[in-house]
Amino acid sequence: MKTLDCRDAGFDCEGKLRAETEEEILRQAGEHARTEHNTEVTPELAEQIKMLIKDEED
Numbered sequence: 001m002k003t004l005d006c007r008d009a010g011f012d013c014e015g016k017l018r019a020e021t022e023e024e025i026l027r028q029a030g031e032h033a034r035t036e037h038n039t040e041v042t043p044e045l046a047e048q049i050k051m052l053i054k055d056e057e058d
C-alpha cells in the first residue's frame with residue numbers, strides 16, 4: 001500500500017491518500033488538490049509527490 005500525507009507536500013492539511021500504486025496516488029493527488037486546495041498538481045509538484053510517497057504495510 002502506498003500512502004501520501006498531504007502536509008508533506010507543503011499543505012496545511014490532514015489529508016492522507018492511500019492507493020495500491022504510485023500512479024493512483026498521483027491521480028488521487030490531482031483530484032485532492034483540485035477539490036480541497038483549489039490548485040493543480042504541476043509536473044514539478046508531481047515529481048515532488050513521487051518522492052514523498054511512502055510504503056505502508058497492509
Ligand SMILES: [Zn+2]
Pocket residue numbers: 006007011013014015032036037
Ligand atoms: Zn490536502
